[in-house]
Each structure stands twice: as C-alpha cells, then as structure tokens.
Amino acid sequence: xxxxxxxxxxxxxxxxxxxxxxxxxxxxxxxxxxxxxxxxxxxxxxxxxxxxxxxxxxxxxxxxxxxxxxxxxxxxxxxxxxxxxxxxxxxxxxxxxxxxxxxxxxxxxxxxxxxxxxx
Amino acid sequence: xxxxxxxxxxxxxxxxxxxxxxxxxxxxxxxxxxxxxxxxxxxxxxxxxxxxxxxxxxxxxxxxxxxxxxxxxxxxxxxxxxxxxxxxxxxxxxxxxxxxxxxxxxxxxxxxxxxxxxxxxxxxxxxxxxxxxxxxxxxxxxxxxxxxxxxxxxxxxxxxxxxxxxxxxxxxxxxxxxxxxxxxxxxxxxxxxxxxxxxxxxxxxxxx
Numbered sequence: 001x002x003x004x005x006x007x008x009x010x011x012x013x014x015x016x017x018x019x020x021x022x023x024x025x026x027x028x029x030x031x032x033x034x035x036x037x038x039x040x041x042x043x044x045x046x047x048x049x050x051x052x053x054x055x056x057x058x059x060x061x062x063x064x065x066x067x068x069x070x071x072x073x074x075x076x077x078x079x080x081x082x083x084x085x086x087x088x089x090x091x092x093x094x095x096x097x098x099x100x101x102x103x104x105x106x107x108x109x110x111x112x113x114x115x116x117x118x119x
Numbered sequence: 120x121x122x123x124x125x126x127x128x129x130x131x132x133x134x135x136x137x138x139x140x141x142x143x144x145x146x147x148x149x150x151x152x153x154x155x156x157x158x159x160x161x162x163x164x165x166x167x168x169x170x171x172x173x174x175x176x177x178x179x180x181x182x183x184x185x186x187x188x189x190x191x192x193x194x195x196x197x198x199x200x201x202x203x204x205x206x207x208x209x210x211x212x213x214x215x216x217x218x219x220x221x222x223x224x225x226x227x228x229x230x231x232x233x234x235x236x237x238x239x240x241x242x243x244x245x246x247x248x249x250x251x252x253x254x255x256x257x258x259x260x261x262x263x264x265x266x267x268x269x270x271x272x273x274x275x276x277x278x279x280x281x282x283x284x285x286x287x288x289x290x291x292x293x294x295x296x297x298x299x300x301x302x303x304x305x306x307x308x309x310x311x312x313x314x315x316x317x318x319x320x321x322x323x324x325x326x327x
Contacts, residue, residue: 019218022250024277047281066258076259079221079250080188080272087283112185
C-alpha cells in the first residue's frame with residue numbers, strides 16, 4: 001500500500017503542475033507516503049502564511065471508489081477536496097510532515113477522518 | 120431616494136428577465152422530485168445544458184461532514200442552496216475550461232451599494248465555481264453509479280479568507296431569489312443590491 005500512496009502523491013503533485021486552475025489560491029509544497037500506507041501532501045495558500053496539510057489512508061479511501069488505483073483516486077479527490085476551500089484546520093502533534101518543511105509542527109491539518117482532528 | 124429606487128428597480132427587472140431566460144435546473148423537465156432525505160446518492164436532481172451544448176447532470180451525492188460530492192455537499196459544505204446559482208455558472212459563454220477529466224465553470228456574484236445621491240459601486244464580489252466530472256465511475260465516494268457519469272462534483276465560492284461557505288447574498292445575486300435581493304427602505308442612506316457577471320468586477324468599480 002505504500003507504493004500505492006507514493007503513486008497517489010506523485011499524481012497529486014503532477015496535477016498541481018498541470019491543472020493549477022483547479023487549485024485556486026494554492027501552491028504545492030511537498031508530499032510523501034508513510035509506512036502506514038497513508039499519503040500526505042502539503043501546500044501553501046495565498047491568504048495565509050500557514051502551510052496546509054492533507055492526509056488520506058489509501059486503503060480506506062480505495063474502498064469508497066471504483067476504479068481504485070492510485071491515479072484514479074488522485075483524480076477523484078484533486079478537484080473535489082484539494083482544490084476546494086479547506087475549512088477548519090488543526091495543529092496536531094504528529095510526525096507526518098517531518099522532513100518536508102522547516103517547522104512541521106506549524107502545519108495546519110485539514111480536518112477529515114484521517115487526520116483524527118474530528119475523530 | 121427616487122433615483123436609487125429607480126436604479127434598483129431596473130436591476131431587478133433585468134435580473135428577473137435573466138432568470139426567466141436561463142431556465143436552469145429547476146426549469147428542466149428532467150428534474151426528479153424527491154426529498155433530500157429519501158434520495159439515493161446517485162439520483163439525478165437536476166440537468167442543464169452548458170453554453171457549448173454539453174448536458175451536465177447534478178446528482179444528490181453524499182456528504183459525511185468533510186467529504187462527498189453533488190447536491191448534498193454543495194448545500195451542506197458550501198451553503199449554495201439555489202440550483203439556479205449553479206445553472207447560471209454553467210451558462211458561462213466560454214463553455215467552461217477543461218482540466219483533465221474535470222471541467223471548471225466560473226461566474227461572479229457582485230454586491231452593489233448605491234448611496235443616496237451618489238453613483239452605485241461594487242462593494243463585494245465572489246468568484247463562484249462549479250466543477251463537473253464528465254468521467255464515468257462505477258463507484259464514487261461510496262455511491263454506486265453503475266459506471267455512469269459522475270456529473271457535478273462540487274460548487275463553491277472563492278472567499279478571501281478561504282472560508283467554506285458562500286455568503287448568503289451570493290444565492291440572491293445569482294439564484295432564483297434575485298427579485299427579493301434589493302434591500303431598501305425609506306430613511307436609509309444607501310441601498311444594497313446584487314448582480315452577476317461572467318467577468319470579474321473590481322471592488323469600488325462604478326456601476327451604471
């Protein structure tokens with residue numbers, strides 16, 4: 001599943017470059033696949049200095065889609081989640097952004113089922 | 120005050136005419152009359168033809184408080200409650216912009232203030248977007264689509280602070296409630312109305 005997460009992150013990064021019109025106010029910063037099979041991406045928004053983070057558990061995400069390969073999952077969520085207004089974010093004591101930015105603790109994580117910010 | 124009323128009246132007449140011409144989702148013969156609570160996520164709740172002749176569908180969709188798609192998400196996450204708002208955006212003469220398997224449509228809701236004895240100016244403006252996914256998926260966000268086209272996945276405002284919800288006046292500017300959008304009363308020094316456009320309007324821009 002880590003390979004799936006890596007391919008997912010790469011696909012999202014590519015979409016930031018090829019389809020910037022779908023992610024208004026947002027600029028790619030970094031991304032990574034974690035050993036637990038999750039995918040993490042970070043981006044900057046034009047209205048704040050805070051780096052924003054999103055995390056998906058690929059195995060669980062895949063259960064909600066068909067097809068469920070990494071590229072299809074990235075296509076499914078890019079405009080519909082990444083490109084949208086983010087809504088609430090939370091500061092979390094996690095290591096997901098370690099090595100990706102100078103201050104990982106300052107990342108604001110978008111609230112969803114996989115950041116644990118809303119349970 | 121008379122001039123202000125006259126200008127607003129003119130705006131309202133124009134808006135009413137536009138709303139009638141657009142037709143939009145609620146005027147479509149393909150609209151399925153079903154309550155949101157009873158609707159299956161795959162149910163098509165609206166259909167529209169864009170400026171290039173493409174048929175665009177809106178499904179009931181689903182929303183879990185953070186993710187989802189379709190009409191459920193558009194209402195609950197982004198506070199757009201008028202299908203006419205979505206229909207107006209889809210009618211952008213540019214036919215939308217292709218973005219991979221998605222197509223992005225844009226319009227602008229504008230708030231216009233008319234001080235008594237002075238020119239009307241744009242006092243707020245929001246870009247409103249509709250994203251359509253013309254690709255077919257057997258399952259999308261847990262909703263079985265049977266390999267049919269997904270349709271509109273989301274619609275939202277680009278707010279200056281990144282907020283999720285569109286301001287309430289956006290539906291008034293673009294949506295079916297437009298004729299009631301003007302706020303004016305005797306004794307008030309200024310009136311506020313709303314309009315729409317397919318080109319951005321600058322804050323402070325004078326409106327004839």
